[in-house]
Amino acid sequence: MGSIMKMEAALLALPLVVSILYRENTFLSFLIPMVLLFGFGFFLTRKKLTNQAIYAKEGLVLVGISWIVISLFGSLPFIISGEIPHVVDAFFETVSGFTTTGASILMNVETMTKGMLFWRSLTHWIGGMGVLVFVLALMPQTNGRSIYVLKAESPGPQVGKLTSKVRHTARILYGIYIALTITQIILLAFKIPLFDSIVHSFATAGTGGFSILNQSVGGYNSVYVEVVVTVFMLLFGTNFTLFYFILIGDIKKVFKNEEFKWYVGIVVVAVVLVTINLIHIYGNIAESLRYSSFQVASIITTTGFATVDFNTWPSFSKIILVSLMFVGASAGSTGGGMKVSRIILYVKSLFKEIRYSIRPREISTVKFNHKAVEPVIMEGLIGYLIAYIAIIVVGVLILSIEDHDLVTNFTAIIATFNNVGPGLNIVGPVGNYAVFSNLSKITLSIVMLAGRLEIFPILILFSPFTWKKN
Amino acid sequence: MGSIMKMEAALLALPLVVSILYRENTFLSFLIPMVLLFGFGFFLTRKKLTNQAIYAKEGLVLVGISWIVISLFGSLPFIISGEIPHVVDAFFETVSGFTTTGASILMNVETMTKGMLFWRSLTHWIGGMGVLVFVLALMPQTNGRSIYVLKAESPGPQVGKLTSKVRHTARILYGIYIALTITQIILLAFKIPLFDSIVHSFATAGTGGFSILNQSVGGYNSVYVEVVVTVFMLLFGTNFTLFYFILIGDIKKVFKNEEFKWYVGIVVVAVVLVTINLIHIYGNIAESLRYSSFQVASIITTTGFATVDFNTWPSFSKIILVSLMFVGASAGSTGGGMKVSRIILYVKSLFKEIRYSIRPREISTVKFNHKAVEPVIMEGLIGYLIAYIAIIVVGVLILSIEDHDLVTNFTAIIATFNNVGPGLNIVGPVGNYAVFSNLSKITLSIVMLAGRLEIFPILILFSPFTWKKN
Numbered sequence: 001m002g003s004i005m006k007m008e009a010a011l012l013a014l015p016l017v018v019s020i021l022y023r024e025n026t027f028l029s030f031l032i033p034m035v036l037l038f039g040f041g042f043f044l045t046r047k048k049l050t051n052q053a054i055y056a057k058e059g060l061v062l063v064g065i066s067w068i069v070i071s072l073f074g075s076l077p078f079i080i081s082g083e084i085p086h087v088v089d090a091f092f093e094t095v096s097g098f099t100t101t102g103a104s105i106l107m108n109v110e111t112m113t114k115g116m117l118f119w120r121s122l123t124h125w126i127g128g129m130g131v132l133v134f135v136l137a138l139m140p141q142t143n144g145r146s147i148y149v150l151k152a153e154s155p156g157p158q159v160g161k162l163t164s165k166v167r168h169t170a171r172i173l174y175g176i177y178i179a180l181t182i183t184q185i186i187l188l189a190f191k192i193p194l195f196d197s198i199v200h201s202f203a204t205a206g207t208g209g210f211s212i213l214n215q216s217v218g219g220y221n222s223v224y225v226e227v228v229v230t231v232f233m234l235l236f237g238t239n240f241t242l243f244y245f246i247l248i249g250d251i252k253k254v255f256k257n258e259e260f261k262w263y264v265g266i267v268v269v270a271v272v273l274v275t276i277n278l279i280h281i282y283g284n285i286a287e288s289l290r291y292s293s294f295q296v297a298s299i300i301t302t303t304g305f306a307t308v309d310f311n312t313w314p315s316f317s318k319i320i321l322v323s324l325m326f327v328g329a330s331a332g333s334t335g336g337g338m339k340v341s342r343i344i345l346y347v348k349s350l351f352k353e354i355r356y357s358i359r360p361r362e363i364s365t366v367k368f369n370h371k372a373v374e375p376v377i378m379e380g381l382i383g384y385l386i387a388y389i390a391i392i393v394v395g396v397l398i399l400s401i402e403d404h405d406l407v408t409n410f411t412a413i414i415a416t417f418n419n420v421g422p423g424l425n426i427v428g429p430v431g432n433y434a435v436f437s438n439l440s441k442i443t444l445s446i447v448m449l450a451g452r453l454e455i456f457p458i459l460i461l462f463s464p465f466t467w468k469k470n
Numbered sequence: 471m472g473s474i475m476k477m478e479a480a481l482l483a484l485p486l487v488v489s490i491l492y493r494e495n496t497f498l499s500f501l502i503p504m505v506l507l508f509g510f511g512f513f514l515t516r517k518k519l520t521n522q523a524i525y526a527k528e529g530l531v532l533v534g535i536s537w538i539v540i541s542l543f544g545s546l547p548f549i550i551s552g553e554i555p556h557v558v559d560a561f562f563e564t565v566s567g568f569t570t571t572g573a574s575i576l577m578n579v580e581t582m583t584k585g586m587l588f589w590r591s592l593t594h595w596i597g598g599m600g601v602l603v604f605v606l607a608l609m610p611q612t613n614g615r616s617i618y619v620l621k622a623e624s625p626g627p628q629v630g631k632l633t634s635k636v637r638h639t640a641r642i643l644y645g646i647y648i649a650l651t652i653t654q655i656i657l658l659a660f661k662i663p664l665f666d667s668i669v670h671s672f673a674t675a676g677t678g679g680f681s682i683l684n685q686s687v688g689g690y691n692s693v694y695v696e697v698v699v700t701v702f703m704l705l706f707g708t709n710f711t712l713f714y715f716i717l718i719g720d721i722k723k724v725f726k727n728e729e730f731k732w733y734v735g736i737v738v739v740a741v742v743l744v745t746i747n748l749i750h751i752y753g754n755i756a757e758s759l760r761y762s763s764f765q766v767a768s769i770i771t772t773t774g775f776a777t778v779d780f781n782t783w784p785s786f787s788k789i790i791l792v793s794l795m796f797v798g799a800s801a802g803s804t805g806g807g808m809k810v811s812r813i814i815l816y817v818k819s820l821f822k823e824i825r826y827s828i829r830p831r832e833i834s835t836v837k838f839n840h841k842a843v844e845p846v847i848m849e850g851l852i853g854y855l856i857a858y859i860a861i862i863v864v865g866v867l868i869l870s871i872e873d874h875d876l877v878t879n880f881t882a883i884i885a886t887f888n889n890v891g892p893g894l895n896i897v898g899p900v901g902n903y904a905v906f907s908n909l910s911k912i913t914l915s916i917v918m919l920a921g922r923l924e925i926f927p928i929l930i931l932f933s934p935f936t937w938k939k940n
Contacts, residue, residue: 350853387820
């Protein structure tokens, strides 16, 4: 925990530098939280632990608490500078950043200082790959138990170590992440200012979606920018293990990967359906394809950039986008949602169940990537699905205390829980989350954290069972 | 199958008699389908079967096909009389009747003849307890395998035989069903005409919801009628096994029954929440309680009667009603939805999963009514949940090809799939399903059948795997 706080203090130096470069008077807004974080961090890391072991429970609790703590400290620059004066709003925006949701309470981002905008986008980049994974990658030594931290923070039903050491795995992942981000920054810089290029690349890399334009990526009105962003959104929504396979020259494994095939398949089918549905609106296939491919990529990867107000699209396209919010990106990517691999496993269990009801005596197992899925993984999937539904029901119920329309309430929960960002109606691409009450904003913040951390680290914090002595 | 067709022919005699009593010229509209059904039925029952055994697969397929066949023949009176001239509309209305959904495509029911109204409500009564269970109860002899038919048609995750013989179980269930229906008819007849009393009792007993007034039960504007209907909706939404326990004097078992306690608890909590939410609309607690208790009972039991247009209620109350549509009534009742017992088991598995993630080495099992739930039942629950979600997604997607609003599309699927009837917006309590295209109406009909038969009998009809030779 101490290491995490020191790490955040170090990261705050980056927007501080930006603010100095642009001669903005937000120097203290970054320095104060830095000093606080470093102070607490120093104090905590000096304390000798009586028991160093991290098991499943400690891993989950550590991850849950860490994310809340870094969000609280991360919101201080916004509060101190007065650019987001309200505490709940600042917390919401920071959680939205770290969880790579990209839901905003800001009516007008274009009036903010560069330093703040940089910090806001940087939270996406840090949160995308994982705050604790970052710490693991930097730590000089980690013990074998730290796999529990990686497991608790990494998206997807199964976490494999790429190499025998957790720290090596974390470093390889971050290496790939940094390389891809730099490539995107360079490609975008051909067309838009370097600052814009950096912050939009951060938001793409983390599949976050914060933009520095009120009209999001649509504000550049450039096909080149849209194509680059679309391609990189899809790349960051891919399982990073596949990039590792390419690095070590095992390209065959990429095309044999079942999740990758489904991921590509779902994107293609969704783009085709939405394009056809939109032809009568945009008049021709080219325009229609341009908007549909960007939006489909943005939603399935749970980035949440927009080039158009899809709230005005026909119902069919909207339903497809809402469905994609649930699906989400690949496991082991920076994207949110249920993850394509889970969807595959759910569909396969359904077919297994149909076969079972016809021939109860035949034994069949669910296979994934040509291997039988262990029963403990299947059980975890079920627990996840039930918890997933429970959070949506409770979330929508709390939100509906305010009397907004049902589509707003429902898609606000869906879009934050799956870390997408924009929903429909009031929270659509041209709207924002400012209208909600404090209760709703706190609820949505918890829902974003639950979504990013795949529910259990957050659920466990609220469970009295966790805090009982063994 | 032959027996089922002969049974439907016999049942059509009832509306025929009604039409004669009221001197209506719909004589042939009932006689022609009767002759057809009896003819086919006679032909089929004469055929000697080479293999009499009914296993799981045969049970499911028989139930699926039977329901489609009786709905097709059951729609003939509406078509022949011209009172519902369009084939798809008549099929929709009949499926809605047999599945006890109560969704209607009729703009004005009050202009229909008594005979047709009687038949429409009778389909609720027959469908409520189960068409095949009815045949089983009447058949002179059944073999041990007929439990598969009972299992395939009866709602809920577990089907227990009350006595050692399936036929006896079916007869006891129908005995209780008839006794309760007659009691309600008598109680209602104190206040409204006998005909009205009979058809509304049919609709209550089956938890269907067809009314013969355009304003549904609200049209009587009588607190007495509303209270009687509310009480009986809740009774018909109770597991019939509990009535059997009362009959044999084992009342303790009723109050020990876990599903019953939750069922009562959910109703009470929902009524209290909705009542509080409505006070500012109706001005006082009494009015607010009157409308909320009727509507909560109507929705959780999936009856679908209305005394007020809850579409105009605040979001919070609407979300509670929509949530109750998913919950549904008790297993082993005539109601639809997921069933309270499934919800209990899902919630319990969630807690089990939370405990597991904290202490992976502790072994825990899910208990229901103080007994450990078998793994095969738990697996079935998961299959059901995934299939349930899949049908909603596909259904909403097909419906959204027509460009109605999202709330209409979503609640139309939810309200038909859970056999409730009214949804929100266009398909709200004062609206109806006439606006939809033929494709949507057929989709909704299949969804109603899938909901009533708990998905698998219908899913299996569409699975190529079923039709392969062993």
